[in-house]
Amino acid sequence: MTRARIGHGYDLHRLEPVAPQGAGRPFVLGGLRIEHDRGPVGHSDGDALLHAVTDAILGALAEPDIGQLFCDRDPQWDGADSAVFLAEAVRRMQARGLRLGNLDATVICERPKIGPVKDAMRARLAELLHADVSAINIKGKTHEKVDAVGEGRAIEVHAVALLVP
Numbered sequence: 834m835t836r837a838r839i840g841h842g843y844d845l846h847r848l849e850p851v852a853p854q855g856a857g858r859p860f861v862l863g864g865l866r867i868e869h870d871r872g873p874v875g876h877s878d879g880d881a882l883l884h885a886v887t888d889a890i891l892g893a894l895a896e897p898d899i900g901q902l903f904c905d906r907d908p909q910w911d912g913a914d915s916a917v918f919l920a921e922a923v924r925r926m927q928a929r930g931l932r933l934g935n936l937d938a939t940v941i942c943e944r945p946k947i948g949p950v951k952d953a954m955r956a957r958l959a960e961l962l963h964a965d966v967s968a969i970n971i972k973g974k975t976h977e978k979v980d981a982v983g984e985g986r987a988i989e990v991h992a993v994a995l996l997v998p
């Protein structure tokens with residue numbers, strides 16, 4: 834009998850000035866392109882929210898994590914749209930007879946502000962997760978100007994996903 838399963842995902846990306854000033858890629862979060870002078874450093878597009886959500890689902894399934902499935906030395910994933918990673922987690926979830934019950938995510942960064950794009954982000958996640966938007970929650974927090982996250986040099990995301998039969 835399939836039972837509900839819960840998983841947690843965490844991700845952090847360094848934020849640097851966008852190229853050519855630095856190594857930052859264009860700022861993408863939750864599948865949305867957001868205007869910002871800094872962007873994530875990463876092998877794929879560096880979408881910390883999609884990475885944390887992908888790991889929350891894979892974690893709930895007790896399957897290999899995102900770094901194991903999509904090696905960050907594989908040129909195939911250089912600059913990849915992270916929706917591809919999430920789609921694989923969703924495929925594995927559905928293959929196990931599960932769907933998303935609900936998702937709660939916390940995005941921690943000093944800038945850009947998450948509030949104005951939160952609803953668009955929830956809608957995009959609902960689409961990627963084949964879930965109703967009412968099942969998706971995103972909270973934005975700052976790091977009170979301290980440490981790398983608070984100084985705008987990194988972005989951090991925590992996500993918890995409940996999968997139900």
Ligand SMILES: [Zn+2]
Pocket residue numbers: 844845846875879880881884
């Ligand atoms: Zn990541």
